[in-house]
Amino acid sequence: MSYNYKNQIFTLILTIAVIAGSTLTAGASSIAANFCDIENHWAKSYVEMVSKYNAVSGYPDGTFKPNDTIKRIEFIAIIVNSQGINLRSPLQGEYWGQPFIEAALEGGLILPNEYGNMDDATFNMNISREEMASIVVNAYINSGRLLDPIVLNAASSRLSDLGTVSPRYYENATASVALDFISGYPDGSFAPKQYASRAQAAVLSYKLLVKLGIITDDNLPLNIVLSKNKLIQGDVLKLSVYHADSPSELSLVQDLYSDFKWYHHDSVIQGVIPTNYSTAPGKHSLEFTHSETGVITTKTIEIVSRDFRVQKLTVDPSIESSTRNDEAYAEYSKYFNPSRESSSTTKYYSEPFVLPTIGRLSTEFGESRSVNGALTAYRHSGIDIAAPRGAEVLSTNRGRVTLAMPLILTGNTIVIDHGEGLFSVYFHLDKLNVAEGDIAERGQLIGTVGSTGFSTGPHLHFTMSYYQFNIEPGYVLYDRSITKDNYLGLMK
C-alpha cells in the first residue's frame, strides 16, 4: 500500500474520530487549572480557558511556564488533546509522548518523516513557527473544514518572508495566517524558524477549539496585567488589559496619578501610572470595573521608598538673583508648563530610548537641594549630565518638539512630546537646533550642552515625564535608576 493511500484512510477515520471527539469534549469542560505563574501574564485567560478543556497542562510544581519555549511533543500533545482524541494508555517504561505521536500520525497532523529522525530526542526539540502552523492547519483541515482560496491568496501576498519558509510548509504557513491561527508580525514577516512559547501554543489551542466549535462562547474574561507588583519611587507602572472592547468599558480607581488615561492599541488597552518622590511609599490598591460585566478586579502594588540624595549647592548670589526671581518663574509658568499639557494620542516612537549626551552624572533624579545653606522644597526633576560646552545633545527618541526657546530660569530649553503622555525635557543648552513643531528623530542633534539659565557650569539637565509628572529617566532608558554608582556602566 502506498503511503498516500494509507494516509487518506487514516484521515477519513480521524475525521470521524475528531467529530465524535468534539461532541464529547464540548460537554466535558471542567474547572480551569490554577497555575501559580500566570497571574500577570498576557495569555492568562487563554491558558485557563484551554486548561478547562484539558488541552494544556502544567508542571507538578503548579507552574505553567508560559514564556518557556515549547517542544515539538508538547505542542503535538496540546493539539491532540484539543481535538479530544482518545489515546491508548502508555506502556510501562515507554516515552510519555509515544501515544501522542501515534495519534498525530494517524490524524495526519505530522508525517512519518516529519522531523527526519523520529526518535525521542527529535520530539524533545523546540518547535518552530512553521512546524506549529503545519500541525494546527492539518488539525483544522482534517476535521473536514475547507480553505477559501481567495483568503489564502490574500494572506500569501501579505507576508514578506514566505520565501524563507521551508517549501513543504509553504501552504500550511500561508493557511495558518489566512485562518488567523498565527498572525504575522507588524512588519509583514512570518519568522518561520523562530521558536514559539507555551503561551503562544495555548493561544493556538484556543483558536482551534473555537474553530472546531468546541468552545462556543468565545468571550474570554478580562485579563489585567501589571508590569510590576513592586516599584521604587520614580518607576513607571504599565497596565495592560486584554479581552476588553474599548477603554470606555473600563474604569480605574487609584490614588497614585490623577491624569491617568487609557490608550487603545490593536488588541490591548494600556495605560501608565508614573511614580516619583511625591508618591507615598506603601501599599496602593487599583480597582478596575468592567462596565460590560460589572466585574470588579482589585490589584495591589507596593511603592518602595528611594533614598534620595541631598545636594548642597553654592551659587553666585548675583547669578541667583538674576535667574531665580518672580519674572523668571512667571515666564517659566507661561511657556514651559503648557508645553507638557497635551500629548499625541498615539506614540511617535517604536524604538528604545537613548541617552541624549554622554558625560559625568552630577545630580541624580529626585535629589533635594540646599542652596547657599538653606534647604529648599525643590526636588530635582531629572538628571544632570556634566559635559563640555558644545557637546552634542540628541533627541532621546522620536517625537514632536512642543517648546524650543530661551527661558530665564532654565536657559535654552527644549520639550519633546513622544506621544501617549510621555515627554522629554532638555535645559541649559548652548544652542538650539530644532524649533517648535519639528519632528525630532531618535538620536537627532537637537542642541548643544551649555550653561544658560540657573546653572553652575556646562551640563545637560534631562527630564522625562508623563505630562507634568516627572519620573526617573533611567526607568525609560534602562529599566532602573541612573545613579552615581552605576552611570558609568549604563553610559557605555
Ligand SMILES: [Zn+2]
Ligand atoms: Zn538639573
